[in-house]
Amino acid sequence: MGCAVAELKWDDMRVFLAVARAESLSGGARALRLDPATLGRRVSRLEDALGAVLFVKSPQGYALTSAGERLMSRAVEVETAIRGARDDASGTQEGLTGQIRIGAPDGCANYLLPQVCSAICAENPGLEVQIVALPRVFNLSKREADMAITVSPPSTGRLTSQHLTEYHLHLMASREYLRAHPITALDQVKDHPVIGYIPDLIFDAELDYVSEIGGPRAALASNSVSVQINWARSGAGLVIGHDFARPFAPELERVLPDQFSLKRSFYLVRHADDRNIPRLGRFAAELVARVPSEVARLEAR
Structure with a gap:
């Protein structure tokens, strides 16, 4: 495949990259504004020209073969070089x-x-x-x-x-909630509804805030920080929130800031x-x- 790659045109690379990134003909067609059937024919012609199968086709989509993975690396290098050349030509130093x-x-x-x-x-x-x-x-x-x-x-x-x-996080709750449910010690947190991430959707251990307080499983959970903050604003319970979000949620007050804080x-x-x-x-x-x-x-x- 090495000799054939050198003869490829950028348009061939664009077709290949679009399908590889979308993992489907339909997604690649949308990205290139082409008909999926046309894109499918072009992929087939590209495979024939290279003498290699680039994708494993299944009802779940298009997955790269080992030959496709090798071409992907080359194609990204070409794409990067072209984008750099366009930047140089467009005079980006002016803005x-x-x-x-x-x-x-x-x-x-x-x-x-x-x-x-x-x-x-x-x-x-x-x-x-x-x-x-x-x-x-x-x-x-x-x-x-x-x-x-x-x-x-x-x-x-x-x-x-x-x-x-770096940024900081603290326990927070609405003023209304804290007036009705005063909290004076960290060990009282377990007696309150805690708002946090859905456990099986936490994609990075750094986001597992609730475990830091040794608290219960989140009673109210979302994969969105904004949803968590808005729940707390409505008086639903305690949230471990970003300090940089507090200006956008004036209803919230920090809870026991001298006893609990996180830095990420x-x-x-x-x-x-x-x-x-x-x-x-x-x-x-x-x-x-x-x-x-x-x-x-x-x-x-």
Whole structure:
């Protein structure tokens, strides 16, 4: 397959990448705005040209074969080189332009990134930012996002990570709840409804806050930080919440802050191949400069 790869056109690579990332013809067709049948024929022609089967087709979708995995690595390198060349040609030194997609846990996506990204966009009118808030790990190799913010550095894959900032969490409850149910000691927490994550949907051990208080299983649970915060705002019980979210939830007060607190970190994760794309590097530098100060500003309030 090595000789044939050198003769491939970028359009062939685009077709292959779209199907590989979507893991289906229909998803790849949507990404390329093509008819699925047309895309299927092009995949078949590509496999014939290479003399290799690139996908295992099943009712569940298209999975890469070992030959497909090898081509994926080459295709991503070509894609990165083309994106870098386009950045150079578009004169991005005069300002950030184009579309950048960043993935983040929904607490960060809801309470930090909107104002940070708005400030970056205000200084770069040609920039379009998409924030994807999902309570799971992002697959940067499949280009679900150009970069991601995570609560743990990655341990596998061709990824680079940079410590972004620390943040703090405390027990919180609404003033109304605390007036009706005063709490004066940490061992009383077990007698109150606790709001937290759905246990089997916790995608990173750093998010298992409830276990830190040795408390009961969460009586009210969601995979969304915003839902947890809103439950607490309504007086439903106690939540271990981000201090940077409190300015957006004025009904909440910290509970026993001198007895219980947590400290966690955010990391900025990028695909290793993207280091040669100046536009992404400059956007990442803006995040590194702005996110810590925004956390500090909100926590101080």
